[in-house]
Amino acid sequence: MPSVSDPVHDPAHDPAHDPAHDPAHDPAHAQVDDPVDDAGAALADALARFARDGVSPVLHRVAGRPDRLFATFLRSIADGEGETLMISGFVNGGATPRLLQRHGGADPDGHHRDVAARTWELPGDVLSTYLFWVGAPGLVYPETLDELLPVLYGPDGGPRPDPGNPDRFVYPVDPEHPGPPFVQSVLRGPDAPPEPFLGAPMLGELTEHRLASAHLGDERRVWVHVSTGAATSPEPPMLVVVFDGGVYAHLMHTPEQVDAMVATGELPPAVTLYCHYASDASRNAELACREDFAAFVVDELVPWAATRWRFTTDAARTIVAGASLGGLAAGWLAYRHPDRFGNALAQSVPWGFHPDQAADQASGPTATGWLAERWTADGPRGAVVYTEMGTFETGLAPDGVSAYDHTLRFVDALRSLGVSVDFQPYSGGHDHLAWRATFARGLRSIAARRDLRG
Structure with missing residues (x-):
């Protein structure tokens, strides 16, 4: 059908x-x-x-x-x-x-x-x-x-x-x-963001692996990209963890983007873990601010990778990233484990999420702004956050608030705490194409506010 x-x-x-x-x-x-x-x-x-x-x-x-x-x-x-x-x-x-x-x-x-x-x-x-x-x-x-x-x-x-x-x-x-x-x-409008990396060769190495999780009780694919220059870098490479990993690694050409930015000196060498989901159903559940998923990332994913590749343990040189619910999980990890993730790159996030919603409705905004409330209570003030939202994402949720307006509320709440937040709207919708074009902008934004080189 x-x-x-x-x-x-x-x-x-x-x-x-x-x-x-x-x-x-x-x-x-x-x-x-x-x-x-x-x-x-x-x-x-x-x-x-x-x-x-x-x-x-x-x-x-x-x-x-x-x-x-x-x-x-x-x-x-x-x-x-x-x-x-x-x-x-x-x-x-x-x-x-x-x-x-x-x-x-x-x-x-x-x-x-x-x-x-x-x-x-x-x-x-x-x-x-x-x-x-x-x-x-x-x-x-x-x-x-x-x-x-x-x-x-x-x-x-x-x-x-x-x-x-x-x-x-x-x-x-x-x-x-x-x-x-x-x-x-x-x-593609005449003033749309350029994508100069399209068609560029991958200068680093991308490999596929499988990782079983005791915390989540399943197994998933993880792609690991070791950028150009990582093997010979005097400092341990920076670390990037990306959710919905298969989408970013293959559809959105993120490895090529990172390689291009390393080659031009915009980023230091990097190791990127592209963590995929076990199934569509598990994705919607685990990315919705879950303690067991955060434990999987911190206790299993990163330590597993650290035994195989050299990269930094410095939270200030580590970025956690994703889009939609993956971006929500990125914000959750930066809030929940600031000792490991000092920077979050979050694209088109349902910042109005509340855990009382059913798992299959987790992307619908509510009026509570639960994660912003948690951050206000006890969240890290030293985090560096990049978030964005499409100007077309104006459909109203049952609470009468759009995802775009919930993003503005989240940004204002964190900025009032002194958190460094860069919000960038783009002329598009909830769309992988737009996220592909703006991901490098998010990396540049974090690099401009944080010393990622060590």
Whole structure:
């Protein structure tokens, strides 16, 4: 049964030749057409261009507002297809704000065919993945997100990448969970964060291992990256521990980023432990501020690695990192074990989390800000924290507070204690693509406030 999170295989796309991983491809400079005054003008020009060359999306600067962008998405509607919805972090709510309108016209081959199209005004530095959801004819879409989600997870339609957009974000196939790759299209504004490391060779060494845990009662994969220069460094390399390790090590190209930053002198040599989860269910439970998970990291993971690789024991030269619930766990480790983790890099974190929530709702913000309250009571004042949140992460939780606003509350609470916190918003959603582009920014932020060299 298809769903918005199921793997999507595009037969015309070979992941091995993904342009985002091709060093000859420079996605940081998206083509932008001449400025226009309004969304209607952007749509008209985009429809004409789509009829000529089938390009989607078509981007225009907003006249008089160079930091804003009109992005028009288009696709030809085949016989037997229903309506097209936009599935992306830059759209919230039910069907109406997502629906592409039908327009009569011709496809690039000159055949008469209706076109689904819609224009959104967005920041010029937007970076976001998206998919089209194409429903069955006559399918009625609900107007609330809660009612819409069961439809999107039903059998009467399916997600697909934008055929007019060659810029793709491809999730690598996990050999332990084989299946077609998950392929998403990329909206990359002209001012989006550059990713100069894409296509760069890995200069260090990445190896895969398995580690059994007595604390957690399971076994998991751990990838260990020893950066360039680590073997010959006079000082023990800095240590980085990253949760959701397989995602960071392979999808987000973090080893290549670290190697590039070491090679340019932005970071000292490093050993990075990419700690994965045993299963989806265990991930949601163990990353939610659990004592047994913190004990696993401190008593098992780090000591296991220390018997095999040389790295620092200095908390000030150690970073714990993650995104979403992984970022929550990073904040938890920095709070719970400041003697081992002096720095936290936390991307798009549900800082409104409270442990009384059910495990499968741990990412929904509440009004309590439990970890901030704990930190206020007895947390380390000497921690260095980098956190970020997408400006599109504004959907309201049952308490009426967005994840973005909960982040602002968390940042204010820690800053009031004297904790060094750098908060950086980005123009995107809850999205691995955005986190890939901003991870190096987090490392630079910590390095600017902490001597990581020893």
